Amino acid sequence: MSEPTTSVPRTFAWAAPYAGLDDDALKALGNAGLLRRARKDYAGVTELSHDLKGAVLGVSGASVRVDGRGPAAVSCDCPTAGVCQHVLTACLWAAEVAPEAPPQGAAPVVAQSAPRTSGPGSESGTGAAPASGARRTAAPRGPSEVVLRRRREALAEVRDVVGRLMSGGLSHLGPDDAESLLALAGRVRLAGFEQVEPGRVSGVRFVGLLRVTAGFVSGLAGRDDAVTESDLLDAFAEVWAMGEVLQRALDTGSGNGPAGGEDPAKPTGAASRAEAEELDVARWVPLGARWWNSPSGSRGFAYLGWDSVADTASGTDAGQVRQVVTGRPSGTDPSFQRSWTSPLLWGRSLSTLCEGAFTLTAVRAKPDGTLGAGGTPAVHRLDGDGFDLAELQQIAERTGAGVAPRDVVGFGRRPANVRLVLVRDVGEIGIDEVRQELTLAIVTSEGEERALRLPATSEQAVQTLLSVRSRLVAVTIERREDRDEPVGLFVRDKGAIRLVSPTITPAWTFESSHWDFWRRRIRKLRAQAASAKTVRAVAAPPTPVRRVTLLLGDVLVAAAATGRPVLTARQRSDVEQARTLARDLGLATLERTAGGLLHGELTPSTVLHAAFVVGRARAVADVAG
Incomplete structure (x- = not known):
């Protein structure tokens, strides 16, 4: 046999x-x-x-x-x-068909790919007993050695690629470098860094930073005027800094799995809140929406609103500005287009979500306080037609303080610096030829003069702003890149107050006829073109802290653009001046950063470390100012 x-x-x-x-x-x-x-x-x-x-x-x-x-x-x-x-x-x-991974040490490690067993054999059932020295299911399970090795290799490759691109000089990058970054993002995505504690990196995805950086590289290589070496250097600095945080998490063993004694099948900490937490908003007052397009080709919008929460202890309104950001990557979902009437969020159109105050039931919340675009929360209108001017006045008073400096030092997207102002008077229209922006002067109810700015290339936004300027009641202003951009326009329409978005709402929304609108528009544009003035803004001298960041930032951008390993005589003088000023102001971190540039070679890691520190100091100085 x-x-x-x-x-x-x-x-x-x-x-x-x-x-x-x-x-x-x-x-x-x-x-x-x-x-x-x-x-x-x-x-x-x-x-x-x-x-x-x-x-x-x-x-x-x-x-x-x-x-x-x-x-x-x-x-x-x-x-x-x-x-x-x-x-x-x-x-x-x-x-x-892959060869089995070698065990880690004497005790076997439970890999993340191993199925979770339940029932007999897992603990005290009648199945096979666990081998001697094996971990019990109640013990914490970290990533397998294969997963950890994959993450270390991915981080090492990120350092190598970023270092190579920095060494050659940012001005010499080409389309192939953008493609290499996109391919690198795919390999990093496979490494599973989303499993690292989101709180360590402000909830920002490492893959997302790499893709945005690839978009900047593509724009710079394509001579896109909207992309500068400064933008790309900031993006590389974010990638490098997050890589350092993730590497430290791997080296110390933190952020690689659930805390001891917790069920590994359940998300913990910030990850749990980001996926599972839902809340009810008793009163949501829409403030506006802004359409955006990123350098990587992605597009989407940010929807802003006031979460009105009553403080029972003091009897005052303790509300806050919240935002919802959603979008689509480049080349995906062709049905997701800029539209005022198509359903884009929570199964509803932005025109519906900007009609007036409403309640939100079971809306997803993220750890950073923003609301999630997923799910189907219930929306129920509270008031009648339009908005209440007294409530807008209260929101204007509450949003006057702006953003705290501590909120701008994390990774990724900065919190929205939003303020609602009531409009007393509308002034002149101007054209800033240098920045290619249209400006509209307004006087707030407090007597403060502000210049609203919109890119002149955004034809729809300019038309919408001009069509409603004579009926402005209030404006939601977002402070972006040292300019005031209107994201919500509250206008009077037939006795009621309506909300429109300059970048999304069509200009003829509140007109009786499309053709009537265009006839009036042509007459109005002719008159405005004759009266528009050229804006030559008088630049105010920078604050001492801002001057430190400007001196160091200019040197770092020049060094990164050329790839030179040493400072020129002029650059060394600027860095020494910045270090002296930082020491006089008591800015110890900036002083050490400037000293590192003076006493060492300008390696990629040195430049990126300094760029990250200077960028955060610049953000704090802008908000505080």
Whole structure:
């Protein structure tokens, strides 16, 4: 009799990068829906060919190439742009044929890809007893050694790529460098840094910073006037600083998993709040919306409102400005377009969400105080037609303080610096030819003169502002890049107060007829073109703190643009002047930063460290001023 043969699962050495590939990593590479469909296709995978470097698989009629470069390099011939379900299916197949990862130390480590067992055998049931020295399920589970190694390699690659691009000089970057950053973002996404404590990085995604940086590189290489070396240097500094934070988290073992004694199946800390916390807003007063387009090609809008919360102890209104930011990446969801009447948020249009005060039930909240765009919260109108002028006056008084300096030192997007002002008088229209902006002078109810600014290239925003300027009651102003941009215009319309958005609301919204509007518009534009003045703003001298940041910032931008490893005589003089001024002002951190530039070589890490510190000091100085 022949002895029964034992089936030995085959493994391939080239598949080592796929060992320990878990659901979290696959969801990061694609999304949860793609992963579910990929698992359905897994049973039908056929191996078309293979060699020492990889294999070609047949997945639901598509041909997929998988090799030793890792999941981020898997390619599919289907017409889907980016990662498709066939790619995830191929990754699942490669993980099955990957060699087993070596154990960490004497005690086995439970990998993130291992399924969570429940029932017999997991604790005290009738199943097989756990091996001696194995961890109990109640003990904390961190990432496997494979996952940790993948994260360390990703961080090392980020340092290498950023250092190479900085060494060559930002002015010499080309389109290929932008493509390399996008590919790097894909590999970083696979490393699963979203599992690190969000509180350590202000809830900002590492992948998002890399993609934004790639957009800046593409814009600078394409000679886009809206992108400067200063913008790109700030983006590189953010990437470098977040990489340092994540590397420290890996080295110290913090931020790599749940705290001891907690259930690893449940999200903890800020991650739990970001995913699961919901709240009810008793009274939401819309303040405006602003459409945006990022250098990476993404587009979306920020929706602003006043969360009116009554303080029962003092009997006053303790409300706050909240915002909802949503958008789509470049090349995705063509139905998501700038529109005043199409449903873009919570299944409703912005025209509906800007009609007046309403309640929000079961709206998602994030750790930074912003509201989430997901879900379908219930919206119920509270008042009649339009807005209450007395309530707008209260909101104007509450928003006068602006943003606290401590709120601008984190990573990523800064909190909205929003203020509502009542309008007493509307002044002249002007054109700032240098900055290519239209300006509209207003006088607030407090007698303060302000110049509202909109990019002259935003034709719709300019038309909307001009069409309602004579009926302005109040304006929601967002302080962005040292200018006051109107994001919400409260206007009188047939006895009621309405809210429009300059960047989203069509100019003829409140006109009786589209053609009547254009006839009046042509007559008005002719008159305004004849009376518009050229604005030559008189620059006020910078504050001492601002002067320190300006001196250091100019030197850092020049060094980064050229890639020079040493300071010129003029640059050294500026840095010495900045260090002396910082010492006189008691700015110890800026003084040390300037000293580091004087006494060492301008390596990429030195320049990026200094740029990050100077950028945060500049943000604090702007807000405090």
